[in-house]
Amino acid sequence: MTTKKTRAALFLSAASFAALGLAGAASADTLRLLTWGGYAPEDVVAMFEEETGHSVEVTLSNNEEMIAKLRATAGGGFDLAQPSQDRIAGPQEEFGIYKPMDLSMLDESQFIASMLEATKANTTVGGDIYGVPHVWGTSALVVNTAAAPMVKDYTDLCSPDVAGKVTYRLKRPTLIGFAYAMGLDPFAAYGDEAAYQEILDAVEAKLIECKAGVKTYWSGGDELLNLMRSGETVASMAWDTGGWKLNAENADITTVAPAAGALGWIDTFVLPAKGQADQAAYDWINFVMKPEVAAMITDAVGNFTASAGADELVNDELKARFQNTFPPEAVDNIKWYPPVPAGLEVLEGATLDRVQAAG
């Protein structure tokens, strides 16, 4: 009799524990966020945890690694990811690693309308929308204007005046930037593999010709900052924030908008296919798109966000640097990445390998 009672009691308490656990899971989740360095500053995470009761685990990564990670688990392991808007449709068609976004869960009025619409259009696959915009910025030139005032465009990095003191990445933005500076239009050729290959071949020849003057191909942001800071290089192709960060230390170094146009990217929010905390993910998006929170992120990372009204709240120094690099006509000249069709990376990869191997 006693044993039976004990057993029943045990069962009851176990059941109530389970119920408690479930209830707890519904209201407060762990958000596993796969993002870029600086997009989830500690103070923002702390404010979010305080306000919603969710906890946040941040994993830092980049576009390629995000997609590779999600591909390895078929979209599992994370609840929210932040790839660039041009890298969503292709991988989604190819690997099916994301799930459609339920826009009714978001406060769309917090977004800059034009940027939201553009991102929606670029991340639509089979009628479903997969991404909404978060942080945007450009790839441009970071130049020591005292030592290399003549560098105005991507191809100027090949100029004999700066030979041996130049660095850029051996990645796809370099291919695209050089193509534009050579008067070609790679984005228009995205849909036509043969035409794109022709552009790649022309850029390949140019990059091999330029190779002698390159000090090294940088691969990490810190490496680039060190090279420019120490004066070992005086001109580079890099993210705009790199130049602004250096500008704070050395007024000669700044970001220059290339004559052919800076390359504009928008990092987005997407839901991985097997994400388990969608509610927390939507809560996070709504939270960080609030103008005051978005301004905190801009201050941390140096890039502006798609949050409507946030740029009013950003510190004046950063705004001044931005306007210095990008007068209105340079903003209009930004080339925004269209979605990369599946399979294009393979062509670009072969080109990049050949450039690196050419001696």
Place this chain on the structure above:
Amino acid sequence: MQAGAKLGFILLISPLVLWLGLLIVIPHVDMFLVSIRERIGVGQYQTSFANYMAFFGEPLYIITFIRTAMMSILATVITLLIGFPVAFYIAKIAKGRLQSALFLLCLVPFWVSELVRTFGWMILLRETGLISKFLQWSGLADQPVEMLYNDVAIMIGLVYTSMLFMVVPLITTMESLDDSVIEAGYDLGGNGASVLREIIIPHAMPGIVSGSIVVFMLSLGNYLTPTMLGGKDSLWFTELIYSQFIVRFNWELGAAFGFMLLFLSSVIVWGTLKLTGQTLKSTMG
């Protein structure tokens, strides 16, 4: 009794079997299946050897592999040439506390991660780095000297990283060499060179072979050191594999490269053993 022994055997062998099976055999089978897939359209694949054909069809890939293998062999030879006298000194000449102290000194660099060690070399070798500054200060150079971003820097990094794996097996084999054998060699009219050739090297052979295999494999499979210290021409084979997997989303080709690396490095080790008249069996004792 019989059944008990059998159970004991199964219990003892199971960690090994699980380790090999779960972490080595199954992933490799899966990797092989990926490597024989060919992408023919968006999300569509068919079985073929196209990825292996791509390896042999593109000279770049073969050249990169040969370059990587050659540099790894060179790194192994240099490590052996530096490690041998060091090991001999520690095993035969140093005594007592000095011996342990020297051995410990070989170990110390391995208390920090490879990443930190490589950063250390970057700080020393870069144009605004320590060595360059010293050369300018001492008047040996009149402008900054760039020593980073080239093959020599890679070689320094590789040798430094793998030194321990050469020195330890060498010390172990040389310690087992009886001093009286060396004395007898001198008594019988030998000189330093002939004692080294006829007595010490043959005795240390198992250590040399196992140390060389480990160093060669570590260098060939190294990713960090060549990427960080190497320059714009220094493409390492593991970088190719990484970029196929991560940057190009081309797992099929990356998996094929992985298998070619496994296969070709095994061939190189086997060929070298044959050439030098060694067998794995005699090496492992």
